[in-house]
Structures are given as structure tokens and as C-alpha cells.
Amino acid sequence: MKYQHSYAVGGFTASDQTQYSPIVRRFGCLFIKPGIALILSLGMFFLSSAESIGAERDSDKKNGAKHHIEMIAEETEDGLLAYRMVEHQVDGVNITSRYSTQATIPGPTIVLTEGDKVRLTIRNGVTVSPDQQISVHVHGVHYTILSDGTLKIINKVEDEGAYPDHGGRFYTYLWDVAPGTAGTWPYHDHNFETHNGSEDRGLFGTVIVNPASGSVTASNGSSISSLPVSSIKKDYVLYLADDAFWGMEIDGASKQQIPLGVNPILTAKGGDNVRFHLIAMGTYLNRFQLEGYQWVDPGTTKLIVAKDIGPLENHAFTIKALGSANYMNANFSRKLMGMRGSFNVTSGAP
Known part of the structure; x- marks a missing residue:
């Protein structure tokens, strides 16, 4: 049909x-x-x-939890575009209070677990043109072509986005968070102005899929261990744009999400387990470094001190916070642009 x-x-x-x-x-x-x-x-x-x-x-x-999500795309005061969480229910429980009440860059981070099912509805509150769609195109999880969130020129079926919201225009996507989808994945618009999307205007966010096993591999300085996801005190989501990092922090206990802005200062207590989620949203190759730290390259038992990340590629790792350090994009041209920030670790358990 x-x-x-x-x-x-x-x-x-x-x-x-x-x-x-x-x-x-x-x-x-x-x-x-x-x-x-x-x-x-x-x-x-x-x-x-x-x-x-x-x-x-x-x-x-x-099976896993059932997520019913509604988001809206809006214009910010400085003329950018951003997603805002309107409502998020998990098995009938409303968790919307975890998100900002404002449209934010980056957009809401949607945290899922392998086995979950998602019904996500997007509304378009950007009224620049009556025929201008906004969509949600996601990576990593499974869906049919009807939930691709692209234009007909790409999917050969239909323009899969929401027109400006004049009285309730919606588009709904169904995601299957199947086994094997654990990881950190971007979502972004793919219909605004051109089929290349408008992530350069601010319409991007992240989906974190936690493994069904409930555990992740972590680095404790020079050793590797397996930790329960519940032991992670903070998640830092860092988007690598062409000239800056954009950050989002999630508290492990309250699950509250805090947008951190550009090249943010990240904070942790000594001895806490923290997780970094890196997504490249720009057009250049990036080289991420966290000075003085080494971490596990996912899918291996190898400890690394830097990671090359291309456009729309992702990388996630968990470490124990042992001391303050700088993080940076060590790619020469990006480094000259000042793509760096601080990871400040206060005193705590060693």
C-alpha cells in the first residue's frame, strides 16, 4: 500500500x-x-x-520495553533548528521530565536496550515554508523502508517527514531495537531543504542502545573489566562538528539530560565509571584523544589512546575517572580551530 x-x-x-x-x-x-x-x-x-x-x-x-515518543522540530532564538522532546513513555510510564523543556542542540538522547520497540512521532514546528518537511532518519536500529525518514527520491516510496505543524501534522516511525544493535547511533533530519538533511542547522541527536546483557567493557587505567551499565555515573555524548564539539551529559542516577553547549567542560568524581559517546556530524576526518587515558577499542581487547572517526561514524568507550585531562580533535586543521575541552575530575575514591 x-x-x-x-x-x-x-x-x-x-x-x-x-x-x-x-x-x-x-x-x-x-x-x-x-x-x-x-x-x-x-x-x-x-x-x-x-x-x-x-x-x-x-x-x-x-521482549523489551515499548517506547512511545513524540518530538517536535523548532527554530531557536539564534536562527538554528533543534529537536525538542514533547513526550516519552516507556511501558506506559512517563519519563519526559528527564529531558530539557527547550529545543536543544544536540537534540534529546534516546536511551534504549536491545529488544525494545519504538514508536516515534515527529511534528514540524518550523514554519519557514508550507511544503518544507522535517524528518528523523536513524542509524543502527532496524526499520522498514516506511520508517527511513528520507525523501522519495531516495527511498522510492514516499516523502517520509512532517510538514509544518498547522493543527496536527505528524509522521510516525517504527523502530525495532533488535539483538545486535547495541551501540551509539546518530539520528538526524534528512528532508529539510535537500535530501542531505539539515544536521548543519542543528537537527541531530543520538540513540544509545544498551546491550541486553546489561554489561559493558571498561578500562581501569591499564586493565580491562566488565561492568554493569547501572554502575555508569555519567554518560557524555560528544558530537564532532567541523569546528567544535557539541555536548550532552546524562546523569546515571537521575537520568536527567543536560545540554552542555560547545566544547564543554566535562566533570566527574575520582573513581567513577563514565562513558563517552562520540559521533562525527561534520564532513572531515577526526582524531579523538583524551590525554593521559587509554580505553578499549570496541570489539577488541586492545587498549588505545586515540581514535580516527569519519563523518557519521561513532565510537563509545567506558573508563574509570582517574584524573583531570583535556580532550581534543587532534586532526591538524581541527586542532587549529580550537576543537578541545576539559575533563575535570574532582577528588573521590581512587
Whole structure:
């Protein structure tokens, strides 16, 4: 079927699979069968529907959390564009208070776990043009072509974004956070002005997918260990633009997200486990360094002191905070532009 836009609240879908329940889909088919066939079909319908619903409920219990997310894209005071979290519910529990009440650069960091399911709706509050769409294109997680968040010229199906919000225009995406998707992934607009997106205007954010195992590999100075995700005191999300870092901090206990601005000062207590998430949003090759620290190169048992990161590539690592240091983009031209910041570690457990 052709993708359907909807301008009414509750009417948006990302595919015909979510437009109707299993019961409605079966019920619609019954009325094309006359006479006795209809009666027999009704009996089979109720039996199979009950079995299907029961199986779906059992599956829900075994699988991950269900996330219902609504975001809006807005213009900032300085003329940039940014995403704002409107609402985020996890299995019916509202966690929206974790996010800023303002549209921020970078955008909200969406934290998931392998096995989760996500229904994300984007609204377009950028009213520069009545036919100008804004979308959410995500990396890393699984989805069908209807949730790609691109223009028809790319996906060959439909323009998959939201038009300016004049009374409730939406576009909804469905993500499957399948096994094997653990990692740090960017999301960004892919429809504004050109199919290249508008991440250079501020419409970008991050999805963190924690492993289903609940543990990560970490460096403790010169040794490697496995740590529970719950032991991480802070997550630092750093976006490498062409001339600066943009930062976001997430508190491990409260889960509160704090936008840090450009080339931010990162803080930690000595002995705390902290995790860095690096995403390159620009067009150049970057070389990240955290002076005096070494960390595990993901997927290996190798300790490294620097990492080359190309456009839209990502890199994440966990360390124990042992002392203050500078972080920087050591690529020569980026270093000359002043792409550096401070990692300040206060006294605490050794």
C-alpha cells in the first residue's frame, strides 16, 4: 500500500501493519465470504484471534520495553533548528521530565536496550515554508523502508517527514531495537531543504542502545573489566562538528539530560565509571584523544589512546575517572580551530 500521511491526532501510521489490529484485519476479510463460509470463518476467526492475542501478550512479556515518543522540530532564538522532546513513555510510564523543556542542540538522547520497540512521532514546528518537511532518519536500529525518514527520491516510496505543524501534522516511525544493535547511533533530519538533511542547522541527536546483557567493557587505567551499565555515573555524548564539539551529559542516577553547549567542560568524581559517546556530524576526518587515558577499542581487547572517526561514524568507550585531562580533535586543521575541552575530575575514591 502507499504510505499514508495523516493530519489528525491518532491517525498517523508508519505502515498498514500498525493501521489495523489483527482482529480488524481478519474481520475485514470475512465479509467477502458469503453464506456458510462466513459462519465457519467467524468461528475460526474468534479462535485464532484469541490465540493470536494471547501469543502477542506472551511475546510482549518476554521482549523489551515499548517506547512511545513524540518530538517536535523548532527554530531557536539564534536562527538554528533543534529537536525538542514533547513526550516519552516507556511501558506506559512517563519519563519526559528527564529531558530539557527547550529545543536543544544536540537534540534529546534516546536511551534504549536491545529488544525494545519504538514508536516515534515527529511534528514540524518550523514554519519557514508550507511544503518544507522535517524528518528523523536513524542509524543502527532496524526499520522498514516506511520508517527511513528520507525523501522519495531516495527511498522510492514516499516523502517520509512532517510538514509544518498547522493543527496536527505528524509522521510516525517504527523502530525495532533488535539483538545486535547495541551501540551509539546518530539520528538526524534528512528532508529539510535537500535530501542531505539539515544536521548543519542543528537537527541531530543520538540513540544509545544498551546491550541486553546489561554489561559493558571498561578500562581501569591499564586493565580491562566488565561492568554493569547501572554502575555508569555519567554518560557524555560528544558530537564532532567541523569546528567544535557539541555536548550532552546524562546523569546515571537521575537520568536527567543536560545540554552542555560547545566544547564543554566535562566533570566527574575520582573513581567513577563514565562513558563517552562520540559521533562525527561534520564532513572531515577526526582524531579523538583524551590525554593521559587509554580505553578499549570496541570489539577488541586492545587498549588505545586515540581514535580516527569519519563523518557519521561513532565510537563509545567506558573508563574509570582517574584524573583531570583535556580532550581534543587532534586532526591538524581541527586542532587549529580550537576543537578541545576539559575533563575535570574532582577528588573521590581512587
